[in-house]
Amino acid sequence: MKPTMRLALTAACLSTALLAGIVLATTFAGEGWSREERDTLATLRLSQLPPTPADPSNRVETMPLAVALGKRLFFDPRLSSNGKVSCASCHDPKQQFQDGKPVDQGVGTGIRRTMQVVAAGHSPFLFWDGRKDSLWAQAVGPLEDAAEHGGNRLAYARLMQQQYRRDYEAVFGALPDLQRLPAEASPVGTPTQQAAWHALDERSREDVSRVLANIGKAIAAYEKTLHFGESRLDQYIEGVLAKDRHAGELLTPAEKNGLRLFIGAARCVTCHNGPLLTDQHFHNTGIAPQGPVPQTLGRRTGVTKVVNDEFNCLGRFSDAAPEQCGELRFLATDGPTLDGAFKTPSLRNVAQRPPYMHAGQIATLTDVVRHYRAAAPANIGKSELEPIRLSEQDVQDIAAFLGTLSGPIVERGAPLPSAP
Numbered sequence: 516m517k518p519t520m521r522l523a524l525t526a527a528c529l530s531t532a533l534l535a536g537i538v539l540a541t542t543f544a545g546e547g548w549s550r551e552e553r554d555t556l557a558t559l560r561l562s563q564l565p566p567t568p569a570d571p572s573n574r575v576e577t578m579p580l581a582v583a584l585g586k587r588l589f590f591d592p593r594l595s596s597n598g599k600v601s602c603a604s605c606h607d608p609k610q611q612f613q614d615g616k617p618v619d620q621g622v623g624t625g626i627r628r629t630m631q632v633v634a635a636g637h638s639p640f641l642f643w644d645g646r647k648d649s650l651w652a653q654a655v656g657p658l659e660d661a662a663e664h665g666g667n668r669l670a671y672a673r674l675m676q677q678q679y680r681r682d683y684e685a686v687f688g689a690l691p692d693l694q695r696l697p698a699e700a701s702p703v704g705t706p707t708q709q710a711a712w713h714a715l716d717e718r719s720r721e722d723v724s725r726v727l728a729n730i731g732k733a734i735a736a737y738e739k740t741l742h743f744g745e746s747r748l749d750q751y752i753e754g755v756l757a758k759d760r761h762a763g764e765l766l767t768p769a770e771k772n773g774l775r776l777f778i779g780a781a782r783c784v785t786c787h788n789g790p791l792l793t794d795q796h797f798h799n800t801g802i803a804p805q806g807p808v809p810q811t812l813g814r815r816t817g818v819t820k821v822v823n824d825e826f827n828c829l830g831r832f833s834d835a836a837p838e839q840c841g842e843l844r845f846l847a848t849d850g851p852t853l854d855g856a857f858k859t860p861s862l863r864n865v866a867q868r869p870p871y872m873h874a875g876q877i878a879t880l881t882d883v884v885r886h887y888r889a890a891a892p893a894n895i896g897k898s899e900l901e902p903i904r905l906s907e908q909d910v911q912d913i914a915a916f917l918g919t920l921s922g923p924i925v926e927r928g929a930p931l932p933s934a935p
């Protein structure tokens with residue numbers, strides 16, 4: 516062999532070795548994910564979450580004074596019939612803005628599990644059945660619900676006048692004159708409150724209802740400041756995409772297998788997708804219904820209610836022009852998929868808020884995954900799920916993976932008011 520040739524060969528060997536080394540390093544740093552998997556992973560990162568969409572039906576939602584007022588109202592138990600229940604009684608910041616109970620407990624006992632409220636402004640429809648179309652319209656619901664705050668709108672208007680006058684008027688303008696009105700009245704309250712309501716003239720009814728809507732708008736402004744912080748999964752994916760050699764240390768092999776199944780064979784991402792791990796839609800997943808019949812129909816009942824809600828985007832208390840209410844105007848109000856369908860919840864911080872599903876039907880994440888594996892037929896409507904082939908180890912791994920979605924909850928976007 517000529518010396519030049521030997522040299523060339525050595526150089527070729529060297530470069531092959533070098534290339535192999537680079538390939539090995541990238542595979543290692545890329546954690547063995549295929550290009551397609553990496554593309555899916557990239558969509559789950561919190562950094563991809565767009566800002567919370569503006570709600571044109573609430574003109575005060577970004578006003579710092581409204582945020583401050585809303586925060587005080589959220590934590591104030593005087594907004595209830597017995598003086599003991601605030602939004603925070605069920606949506607406790609120390610418990611993921613939730614209560615850890617299968618069904619809620621307020622002035623009475625409810626029929627559904629308390630939902631967490633962080634990042635709820637990303638959702639076009641609120642509640643498990645989507646019967647409200649904005650955060651503020653949602654907030655007025657529990658205030659007059661007999662099982663929750665159990666209050667009535669005239670009493671709330673009086674509370675604003677007696678305890679919150681200055682702050683309320685700074686945001687919404689003058690409160691109506693309530694002097695000649697009874698102590699209590701509401702179209703959805705006790706028979707006495709309803710009778711008092713119907714005895715009011717139209718103008719007073721509208722004035723009082725507007726105060727209730729405004730309470731909702733202030734609370735919504737506060738809720739919009741609550742966001743999810745980065746989880747271990749976000750750090751892992753960012754690391755993988757940046758080819759950080761230490762990324763692999765952020766998840767255990769079991770969690771990585773769970774993630775692979777979640778975005779692959781187990782098809783969880785069909786519904787739990789995007790940075791919040793939800794498509795914000797309603798699906799029938801064959802969860803055994805609980806509660807009185809109309810409510811178990813889920814989305815079927817929800818669409819009728821939201822269309823008829825006096826506080827919806829098209830209603831007289833909305834600040835939006837009708838053409839800004841696209842979600843409501845183009846809502847599908849019929850079809851078999853509505854029966855027994857409930858909202859896909861976000862899976863961020865999910866490991867920290869058992870029990871699961873719309874009435875707390877499932878106690879642990881492992882049992883949630885077993886439910887998906889079996890895909891039993893639904894009692895109401897038709898389940899969209901199909902059985903999945905998963906070993907017991909796979910089930911455990913997916914449950915372990917769900918634990919990587921935990922992160923802090925942060926309040927930002929508005930100055931913090933002094934203690935409530």
Ligand code: HEC
Pocket residue numbers: 589600601602603604605606618619620621622625627628629630631632635638640641642643644650653654655657658662663664734
């Ligand atoms: C007695 C407990 C209780 C109280 C008090 C309560 N909630 Fe809820 N909250 C629930 C339950 C239960 C649900 C789900 C109900 C359903 O879907 O039918 C819910 C759902 C919600 C949702 C929907 C989240 C989503 O993603 O759709 C928001 C937002 C919310 N509550 C905010 C509030 C606010 C604001 C207040 C105070 C005005 C409040 N809640 C008072 C129990 C409560």
Ligand code: HEC
Pocket residue numbers: 777781782783784785786787797798799800802857858859860861862865870871872873874880883884887888899900913917
């Ligand atoms: C067809 C859409 C769909 C698919 C596919 C799907 N989910 Fe869900 N998921 C939902 C809906 C809807 C709910 C709420 C159901 C209810 O309460 O009735 C839910 C609830 C959950 C909950 C409970 C969250 C809570 O706060 O209560 C977890 C955990 C969960 N899903 C994980 C998964 C995993 C893991 C997979 C894959 C094995 C998966 N999901 C596949 C739609 C889906």
